[in-house]
Amino acid sequence: xxxxxxxxxxxxxxxxxxxxxxxxxxxxxxxxxxxxxxxxxxxxxxxxxxxxxxxxxxxxxxxxxxxxxxxxxxxxxxxxxxxxxxxxxxxxxxxxxxxxxxxxxxxxxxxxxxxxxxxxxxxxxxxxxxxxxxxxxxxxxxxxxxxxxxxxxxxxxxxxxxxxxxxxxxxxxxxxxxxxxxxxxxxxxxxxxxxxxxxxxxxxxxxxxxxxxxxxxxxxxxxxxxxxxxxxxxxxxxxxxxxxxxxxxxxxxxxxxxxxxxxxxxxxxxxxxxxxxxxxxxxxxxxxxxxxxxxxxxxxxxxxxxxxxxxxxxxxxxxxxxxxxxxxxxxxxxxxxxxxxxxxxxxxxxxxxxxxxxxxxxxxxxxxxxxxxxxxxxxxxxxxxxxxxxxxxxxxxxxxxxxxxxxxx
Numbered sequence: 001x002x003x004x005x006x007x008x009x010x011x012x013x014x015x016x017x018x019x020x021x022x023x024x025x026x027x028x029x030x031x032x033x034x035x036x037x038x039x040x041x042x043x044x045x046x047x048x049x050x051x052x053x054x055x056x057x058x059x060x061x062x063x064x065x066x067x068x069x070x071x072x073x074x075x076x077x078x079x080x081x082x083x084x085x086x087x088x089x090x091x092x093x094x095x096x097x098x099x100x101x102x103x104x105x106x107x108x109x110x111x112x113x114x115x116x117x118x119x120x121x122x123x124x125x126x127x128x129x130x131x132x133x134x135x136x137x138x139x140x141x142x143x144x145x146x147x148x149x150x151x152x153x154x155x156x157x158x159x160x161x162x163x164x165x166x167x168x169x170x171x172x173x174x175x176x177x178x179x180x181x182x183x184x185x186x187x188x189x190x191x192x193x194x195x196x197x198x199x200x201x202x203x204x205x206x207x208x209x210x211x212x213x214x215x216x217x218x219x220x221x222x223x224x225x226x227x228x229x230x231x232x233x234x235x236x237x238x239x240x241x242x243x244x245x246x247x248x249x250x251x252x253x254x255x256x257x258x259x260x261x262x263x264x265x266x267x268x269x270x271x272x273x274x275x276x277x278x279x280x281x282x283x284x285x286x287x288x289x290x291x292x293x294x295x296x297x298x299x300x301x302x303x304x305x306x307x308x309x310x311x312x313x314x315x316x317x318x319x320x321x322x323x324x325x326x327x328x329x330x331x332x333x334x335x336x337x338x339x340x341x342x343x344x345x346x347x348x349x350x351x352x353x354x355x356x357x358x359x360x361x362x363x364x365x366x367x368x369x370x371x372x373x374x375x376x377x378x379x380x381x382x383x384x385x386x387x388x389x390x391x392x393x394x395x396x397x398x399x400x401x402x403x404x405x406x407x408x409x
Contacts, residue, residue, distance in 0.1 A: 043373070044227060045357045046065050046228075047359065048369075050363040052364045052365055053364075061367040065367055094242075096182070096247070102177060103122060103243075104121075104244070105128065106129040106131070107132050109237065109277075110136060110235075110237050111235055111266050113140060115136050117134070118135070118153040119154055121250075121251050122160060125163050136152070224282075226238070230277065234338055235267060236277040236336065237265050256284070260291045261287050261288045261294075263280065264297040265297075273339060274301055276297045281331065281333070282332050290322055292331060292333060295317075299316075305356050309335060310395075313362070313397070317331060317362070318395065331361065331363070336355065339354055353404040355372075356401045357400055358398070364384065365383060365385070368382075369381070
């Protein structure tokens with residue numbers, strides 16, 4: 001039976017009636033500063049990837065998440081800032097592909113309109129998520145001339161030229177590579193060359209070499225950045241951006257660009273009582289074959305969001321029949337769920353929002369940050385599997401709940 005870690009933290013102004021909430025005994029961790037302007041009333045949850053986050057770089061990863069959260073009023077800025085950080089595998093400092101080039105994937109989804117925009121294998125643009133967002137906004141304008149349907153997903157050079165034509169500035173790929181990413185590329189290239197030489201001489205030996213290489217790289221090359229957000233009206237949105245797997249084949253498009261795999265956002269409507277936003281990270285092939293983002297969103301409509309996420313990660317990801325041939329299932333997800341508080345003012349314009357936020361991962365670690373517009377400081381955390389747990393076979397799940405007051409509070 002895979003190991004499971006369940007830690008649910010409690011935030012300030014929490015409503016303890018949530019069915020999954022387990023309060024923390026550390027009352028000091030519940031303190032927060034109030035921002036003078038509470039009208040925005042938003043909440044944001046960001047991640048800097050599910051993979052391996054070394055203790056030596058913990059401060060840098062947390063700093064990226066904290067700075068991203070502090071831009072809660074400008075959603076795209078959060079993801080763009082994370083892309084600009086050399087410590088994350090998205091935009092600047094991304095993994096290099098087999099040819100030594102940077103190709104990024106990104107997508108964004110708006111929960112109110114249900115529109116989606118995405119780019120794949122995009123080179124020469126510093127912040128791919130800006131292109132994805134522009135695709136989304138252009139699609140919302142309706143059909144093109146002669147009744148043509150506007151694109152929602154572009155790849156490669158076509159995506160690059162479309163971005164430049166729509167005013168998004170290009171950025172030479174060599175300016176996006178860092179010393180760390182170049183060093184990793186050279187190291188990985190040597191490993192591949194060695195493995196290929198061994199393969200020619202001894203089939204059994206190459207198997208051991210590949211297994212060893214996999215353990216050394218582990219899930220550390222899977223970093224992605226993503227964010228989920230809700231505004232004071234209860235509208236949700238989600239975004240994700242990634243440089244993809246290290247040494248991937250040129251032209252490979254990962255989950256960050258694929259519909260229902262990288263991110264998902266859907267406002268409450270009809271039979272769905274909750275607005276939900278999801279962003280994923282991990283091995284793209286695993287996330288695509290399970291459509292994890294959409295699966296998590298659908299399951300979170302049940303009464304107990306925590307149990308629903310636990311079941312989804314266990315039964316529809318780790319134990320998914322679509323991944324039956326895999327022995328190491330790597331992925332992570334952040335989930336934001338919100339609804340109007342039933343015990344607040346009867347006017348829909350005045351009722352407070354109850355926001356539940358969760359993250360779960362099967363990788364060794366996952367870095368997250370979260371903040372409401374009522375806060376002055378963001379909280380950051382690097383979640384890790386419990387001692388003895390095996391990455392790819394075990395999972396961790398954590399989260400909390402926050403009540404956002406009305407504009408007249």
